[in-house]
Amino acid sequence: MKVHLEFSGGLELLFGKKKQLTLELDQETIGILPLIQHIRDHLLKERPELFVVGNSVRPGILVLINDCDWELEGGTESIVRDGDKICFISTLHGG
Amino acid sequence: MSSASPPPGGGKVNWELWILRAVGVGVALYIVPRWVHFLSFLVSNSRRPSREEQQLVLRSLSILEDHARSKEASITHQITLEELGGIDEQDTAAGVEPVSGAREMPMAPFWTSGSSALSSAEVELYGRQLILPQLGVAGQVRLKESSVLVVGAGGLGSPVCLYLAAAGIGRLGIMDGDAVAMTNLHRQVIHNAARCGTNKAISAKQTCQHLNKQIRIDAHDTPLTPSVAERVVPQYDVLVDCTDNPAARYLLNDAAVLFNKPVVCGSALRWEGQLWVYNYRSGPCYRCLHPQPPHRLDQSGPEGLFNALSPGGGACDMEGVIGTAPGTIGVMQAMEVLKVCGGLGDHSIGASNRMVMYDGLDAEGPFRSIRLRTKRPTCAVCGDHPSISSLQDSPDDYIDMCPADLLPPLPPSAHVKPSQLASHLHRHPPSEANLSAPPRVPPILQDDNTYQQQVGGGDGGLGAVSVVDVRPSAHYAVSHVRHSLNLPIDQILSQSKEELLARLRGPRGNNRGAPPSPVSYVVVCRRGNDSRLAVSKLRDLFQEEADDDQGGGGEGGEGREEKGCTFLNLQGGLEAVRRNVEPTEAMPLV
Numbered sequence: 001m002k003v004h005l006e007f008s009g010g011l012e013l014l015f016g017k018k019k020q021l022t023l024e025l026d027q028e029t030i031g032i033l034p035l036i037q038h039i040r041d042h043l044l045k046e047r048p049e050l051f052v053v054g055n056s057v058r059p060g061i062l063v064l065i066n067d068c069d070w071e072l073e074g075g076t077e078s079i080v081r082d083g084d085k086i087c088f089i090s091t092l093h094g095g
Numbered sequence: 096m097s098s099a100s101p102p103p104g105g106g107k108v109n110w111e112l113w114i115l116r117a118v119g120v121g122v123a124l125y126i127v128p129r130w131v132h133f134l135s136f137l138v139s140n141s142r143r144p145s146r147e148e149q150q151l152v153l154r155s156l157s158i159l160e161d162h163a164r165s166k167e168a169s170i171t172h173q174i175t176l177e178e179l180g181g182i183d184e185q186d187t188a189a190g191v192e193p194v195s196g197a198r199e200m201p202m203a204p205f206w207t208s209g210s211s212a213l214s215s216a217e218v219e220l221y222g223r224q225l226i227l228p229q230l231g232v233a234g235q236v237r238l239k240e241s242s243v244l245v246v247g248a249g250g251l252g253s254p255v256c257l258y259l260a261a262a263g264i265g266r267l268g269i270m271d272g273d274a275v276a277m278t279n280l281h282r283q284v285i286h287n288a289a290r291c292g293t294n295k296a297i298s299a300k301q302t303c304q305h306l307n308k309q310i311r312i313d314a315h316d317t318p319l320t321p322s323v324a325e326r327v328v329p330q331y332d333v334l335v336d337c338t339d340n341p342a343a344r345y346l347l348n349d350a351a352v353l354f355n356k357p358v359v360c361g362s363a364l365r366w367e368g369q370l371w372v373y374n375y376r377s378g379p380c381y382r383c384l385h386p387q388p389p390h391r392l393d394q395s396g397p398e399g400l401f402n403a404l405s406p407g408g409g410a411c412d413m414e415g416v417i418g419t420a421p422g423t424i425g426v427m428q429a430m431e432v433l434k435v436c437g438g439l440g441d442h443s444i445g446a447s448n449r450m451v452m453y454d455g456l457d458a459e460g461p462f463r464s465i466r467l468r469t470k471r472p473t474c475a476v477c478g479d480h481p482s483i484s485s486l487q488d489s490p491d492d493y494i495d496m497c498p499a500d501l502l503p504p505l506p507p508s509a510h511v512k513p514s515q516l517a518s519h520l521h522r523h524p525p526s527e528a529n530l531s532a533p534p535r536v537p538p539i540l541q542d543d544n545t546y547q548q549q550v551g552g553g554d555g556g557l558g559a560v561s562v563v564d565v566r567p568s569a570h571y572a573v574s575h576v577r578h579s580l581n582l583p584i585d586q587i588l589s590q591s592k593e594e595l596l597a598r599l600r601g602p603r604g605n606n607r608g609a610p611p612s613p614v615s616y617v618v619v620c621r622r623g624n625d626s627r628l629a630v631s632k633l634r635d636l637f638q639e640e641a642d643d644d645q646g647g648g649g650e651g652g653e654g655r656e657e658k659g660c661t662f663l664n665l666q667g668g669l670e671a672v673r674r675n676v677e678p679t680e681a682m683p684l685v
């Protein structure tokens with residue numbers, strides 16, 4: 001399966017300044033939490049604590065599955081399928 | 096009308112005034128609007144009308160005012176001396192009194208406005224938007240009857256206030272506790288250089304009131320605190336979140352939920368921005384989306400680790416922001432407010448529960464919108480069983496997030512006063528000189544630069560000093576203490592002892608003799624917080640060992656060269672040094 005990943009709001013800085021990545025996995029589907037762990041273990045370039053806390057994302061990061069808040073898709077129980085687009089967006093506070 | 100006394104002093108203008116008096120109101124009604132337009136034209140073309148011309152118009156206006164009063168005609172046109180070009184210092188010296196208040200003139204009695212709720216002046220002012228069928232006179236009247244509180248008159252608040260004032264929001268509240276600074280102006284375009292030091296709410300009010308005299312504007316020159324929120328928030332219909340820190344955002348959210356006000360929320364940093372409308376039409380609130388406030392030490396994302404430690408400085412200070420990023424978001428916030436207030440709420444992004452995200456560097460799709468979650472039933476403030484029922488007893492989220500108590504403690508001897516460093520550098524200028532910026536942005540300090548300054552002791556001060564600047568390299572590149580070493584705080588915190596030692600020593604091959612001993616490393620940053628963090632780590636790494644070495648008399652280990660050295664924190668940072676420099680413009684800081 002292929003998963004399209006997007007990082008914004010500054011998160012791209014943790015991934016070598018890449019805003020978009022494509023991930024290929026040898027399985028049909030993957031749970032969102034295992035996907036987050038996979039990203040942490042294989043893609044994250046620095047400072048994992050700024051992306052992951054416990055087994056989920058750090059507070060302040062929105063997770064979108066195909067441009068919808070993951071809470072609309074099942075939250076931490078969400079299942080990611082081939083071709084899905086997963087976005088991780090750090091909330092901005094500047095003004 | 097009244098007596099036609101001959102014109103004193105002659106001259107064209109006085110002659111016209113005499114005619115005006117002589118022929119009375121009928122002619123004045125005809126002449127004055129033309130004079131007003133003519134003078135406005137002159138003013139807009141940088142020609143200041145003469146005193147006589149100003150007086151002519153003002154006196155004509157007062158004749159008309161009397162006429163209006165006697166006929167009970169509706170009064171529609173306003174003009175002030177200021178609009179006629181103002182009075183200058185010469186006038187003041189000559190005893191000319193500023194004319195305060197507006198002069199008014201009557202409307203033609205045969206003409207009537209389509210709505211008694213809008214004056215002719217308002218119809219003229221808002222005409223181009225109220226002919227939009229979606230808004231119309233009814234929508235304009237709704238805007239006039241609306242009250243909106245803009246919290247934060249910075250990069251977001253500037254366009255929000257300008258556009259809301261221009262669009263005729265009847266009552267505009269502007270809240271900000273900060274003063275205008277030079278470093279704000281590239282994005283906070285509602286202010287200007289002459290207002291540096293003025294409170295931002297007051298400055299923003301001045302600009303908006305010049306733009307539109309028809310609306311009421313209230314400046315709240317205070318930061319948002321729980322008690323301020325309790326007092327001010329209930330007075331308004333809609334809140335606009337233009338704040339720059341999470342503490343204020345959570346507080347504003349809780350106030351909005353408790354007092355049942357929708358919030359148009361914007362944020363921006365670097366080249367990006369985000370926009371949504373919350374607590375609107377039974378949608379989610381800020382806490383529904385982010386139940387857990389960000390940890391204080393990483394409140395603004397990956398690069399924001401140290402922002403929490405910069406009092407008074409929002410994320411923009413550290414990470415940079417292009418002015419048009421908050422500008423873009425702020426204009427869109429104003430748009431959302433106009434829809435919510437103008438009866439077009441169905442078109443608001445709050446109605447569809449979406450967040451708009453803008454990335455100015457994204458060539459493919461700078462704008463996108465995402466669908467947000469619904470209300471969270473377990474939300475601490477808007478959920479089914481809220482734990483927050485008052486702003487006073489809420490969790491500690493609202494505590495000012497620049498807590499000095501989070502910073503590592505340092506002994507008093509580990510601090511240098513800004514005046515101490517300033518006078519030291521004046522007396523012993525590093526090589527050529529001083530604290531001024533080079534004429535061009537210099538290359539970032541190369542590793543082989545010599546930064547050790549042998550500036551001799553004997554002045555009862557600091558002795559031999561090396562300045563270590565822990566600001567981000569982009570800040571350092573703009574201006575810095577000459578021959579200082581740039582060692583950004585994130586490197587200090589992440590690099591190993593060996594790496595740091597190599598940086599502090601500089602390349603051996605380039606060393607001109609042994610470093611002076613003892614050396615004081617004065618660690619500087621903009622405000623004195625990052626430097627404190629750095630000094631704490633550097634002392635842990637090197638200074639104790641140096642002390643141990645002294646005790647044991649052992650031969651050199653890793654810290655041998657640093658034996659006897661001390662790490663000192665510049666209190667208050669370079670900003671404080673700058674206050675000791677004359678003129679301060681000679682030391683620009685970013």
Ligand SMILES: [Zn+2]
Pocket residue numbers: 379380381382383384470471474475476477478
């Ligand atoms: Zn909520």
